[in-house]
Amino acid sequence: MSKGTLFDKVWELHTVGTLPSGQTQLFIGLHLIHEVTSPQAFAMLRERGLKVLFPERTVATVDHIVPTDNQVRPFVDTLAEEMMQALEDNASSNNITFYNIGSGNQGIVHVIAPEQGLTQPGMTIACGDSHTSTHGAFGAIAFGIGTSQVRDVLASQTLALAKLKVRKIEVNGALKPGVYAKDIILHVIRTLGVKGGVGYAYEFAGTTFDAMNMEERMTVCNMAIEGGARCGYVNPDKITYDYLKGRDFAPKALDWDKAVAWWDSIKSDDNAEYDDVVVFKAEDIPPTVTWGITPGQGIGVDQQVPTPEQLSEDDRVIAQEAYKYMDLAPGQSIEGTKIDVCFIGSCTNGRISDLREAAKIAKGRQVASGIKAFVVPGSERVKKQAEEEGLDKIFVEAGFEWREAGCSMCLAMNPDKLEGRQISASSSNRNFKGRQGSASGRTLLMSPAMVAAAAVKGEVFDVRELV
The missing domain is CATH 3.40.1060.10 (Aconitase, Domain 2)
Structure with missing residues (x-):
C-alpha cells in the first residue's frame, strides 16, 4: 500500500532524471515571471543563442515596480520604466502571455495565477520571487527561484533541486x-x-x-x-475544486471530471x-503581531515584547538588535504602540476576502488623525470585484486611500515607501530592516483586520474588541 505524501508523488511524477550532483532534474509545469528577476535571465539566453523552450508554459505580469497611484506611461521612475519596457519586449519576442496594466488581468503574480485557474493541484510551479510557495495552497509544489534559475527554466523547463x-x-x-x-x-x-x-x-x-x-x-x-x-x-x-471550477484555465467538460479524479x-x-x-x-492562537526585525519575532497582541531571559541563547543576539532598531523595550506591551502608516495589500493579504475583513473594521469608523492608510488590491480583478461590492467606498469614507493593483509597500520598489523612522502596520510578509523603502523604517506585520484596527485607533489595537 502506498505511503506517499503529495510532495513525494508530485516530485516523482516530474522527475526527468538524477544529475551527477545527486540533485533531481525536475520538470516545471508552470513558470511565472515578472519585471524584476527576468531581464537578466532573458539577456543570458540571448548571450547563449538560446530560445524559450516552452513559451506556452510561461506567463508574465508586472507587479513589483508598478506605481499604485499614477500609472501614466512612461513612469516617473526611469529605472521602473526600463524594467517595464524590457518585460514587454521579452514577452513579445518570445511569444509569452503578458498581463500588462489595463489588461484587466494584471496584478501581483501570486494573485493572478490562482484567480485565473493557472495554478492547479499536482503542478510544479516556479517563479523568481520568494513567495511562490503561495501556490501550494492548491496542492502544487511551488518554488521561489533566483535569476539564474529563471534562465534555466526558460531554456530547459527544468530545475536542478535537492529533494526536501x-x-x-x-x-x-x-x-x-x-x-x-x-x-x-x-x-x-x-x-x-x-x-x-x-x-x-x-x-x-x-x-x-x-x-x-x-x-x-x-x-x-x-x-x-x-x-x-x-x-x-x-x-x-x-x-479547492469549487474554487477552480469555471476559471479561465481550469479544465472544462469531461476534462474536468478526469482532472478531479x-x-x-x-x-x-x-x-x-x-x-x-x-x-x-x-x-x-491569538491575533499576532511582529515586534522585531524577522517574521519569527511575533507575539500575541495582548502580550509583551519578550525579555532576553525569556529567549533562547540563539535568539538573544537578534533580539538585542531588534530592541534597538524598533525602539521597543523588553517587557513592553505591543498594544498601544503608535503607528504612522497602515498598509493593506501584498501577495499575502491583498485578495478580496482580505479586503472584506478589513472593510468590516473600517466601516462606520474614521482613520485616526495623522495616519496615512491605504488599500492596494492584489490584482485588477480584485479591484473590480471590490468596487462592485462597494468596499472601495467603505475605505474611502473611512479615510483610506484606494489604489491600483500592485506590490506597493510590501517591498517598496515603487513610489510607496516609508519615510525616515515611520512605523508601519502592514499586512505584508516581511519586517526586515528597510523592507518598506526607508533604511530606518519599522514594520509590524499583522492581519488586514488588525491593520484596519490600527488605522482607526492610531496604534496597535486588539481587533477582537472591534469584531
Missing part, C-alpha cells in the same frame, strides 16, 4: 473571532523559528485547514518561506510517512 524532507504541520479546532489565517502562520513561524523549516516542505493539515477557504490557505502557504521551508502546501479537496489520487495517503509532525490547537 516533509514536515506535517497540523492545526486543529476553530479559530476564535478576530483570529485569521495570517495569525496562524505568524504563530507557526514564531514557534518553529525562521530557520525551522530549512530543508523541508511544509504540509499544512488538520481540521482548521479543512475549514479554510482557498484565500486563507494561500495566506498560510505564502509565508511558509518565512519559516525557512522551501515550499508549503495543502492537499486538494472539494474547496487525478487530483484526488495525488493527495497524501492516510498512512503517509512524514519526516516530522508538529501539532497546534487553533484556540491557542
Whole structure:
C-alpha cells in the first residue's frame, strides 16, 4: 500500500532524471515571471543563442515596480520604466502571455495565477520571487527561484533541486473571532523559528485547514518561506475544486471530471510517512503581531515584547538588535504602540476576502488623525470585484486611500515607501530592516483586520474588541 505524501508523488511524477550532483532534474509545469528577476535571465539566453523552450508554459505580469497611484506611461521612475519596457519586449519576442496594466488581468503574480485557474493541484510551479510557495495552497509544489534559475527554466523547463524532507504541520479546532489565517502562520513561524523549516516542505493539515477557504490557505502557504521551508502546501479537496471550477484555465467538460479524479489520487495517503509532525490547537492562537526585525519575532497582541531571559541563547543576539532598531523595550506591551502608516495589500493579504475583513473594521469608523492608510488590491480583478461590492467606498469614507493593483509597500520598489523612522502596520510578509523603502523604517506585520484596527485607533489595537 502506498505511503506517499503529495510532495513525494508530485516530485516523482516530474522527475526527468538524477544529475551527477545527486540533485533531481525536475520538470516545471508552470513558470511565472515578472519585471524584476527576468531581464537578466532573458539577456543570458540571448548571450547563449538560446530560445524559450516552452513559451506556452510561461506567463508574465508586472507587479513589483508598478506605481499604485499614477500609472501614466512612461513612469516617473526611469529605472521602473526600463524594467517595464524590457518585460514587454521579452514577452513579445518570445511569444509569452503578458498581463500588462489595463489588461484587466494584471496584478501581483501570486494573485493572478490562482484567480485565473493557472495554478492547479499536482503542478510544479516556479517563479523568481520568494513567495511562490503561495501556490501550494492548491496542492502544487511551488518554488521561489533566483535569476539564474529563471534562465534555466526558460531554456530547459527544468530545475536542478535537492529533494526536501516533509514536515506535517497540523492545526486543529476553530479559530476564535478576530483570529485569521495570517495569525496562524505568524504563530507557526514564531514557534518553529525562521530557520525551522530549512530543508523541508511544509504540509499544512488538520481540521482548521479543512475549514479554510482557498484565500486563507494561500495566506498560510505564502509565508511558509518565512519559516525557512522551501515550499508549503495543502492537499486538494472539494474547496479547492469549487474554487477552480469555471476559471479561465481550469479544465472544462469531461476534462474536468478526469482532472478531479487525478487530483484526488495525488493527495497524501492516510498512512503517509512524514519526516516530522508538529501539532497546534487553533484556540491557542491569538491575533499576532511582529515586534522585531524577522517574521519569527511575533507575539500575541495582548502580550509583551519578550525579555532576553525569556529567549533562547540563539535568539538573544537578534533580539538585542531588534530592541534597538524598533525602539521597543523588553517587557513592553505591543498594544498601544503608535503607528504612522497602515498598509493593506501584498501577495499575502491583498485578495478580496482580505479586503472584506478589513472593510468590516473600517466601516462606520474614521482613520485616526495623522495616519496615512491605504488599500492596494492584489490584482485588477480584485479591484473590480471590490468596487462592485462597494468596499472601495467603505475605505474611502473611512479615510483610506484606494489604489491600483500592485506590490506597493510590501517591498517598496515603487513610489510607496516609508519615510525616515515611520512605523508601519502592514499586512505584508516581511519586517526586515528597510523592507518598506526607508533604511530606518519599522514594520509590524499583522492581519488586514488588525491593520484596519490600527488605522482607526492610531496604534496597535486588539481587533477582537472591534469584531
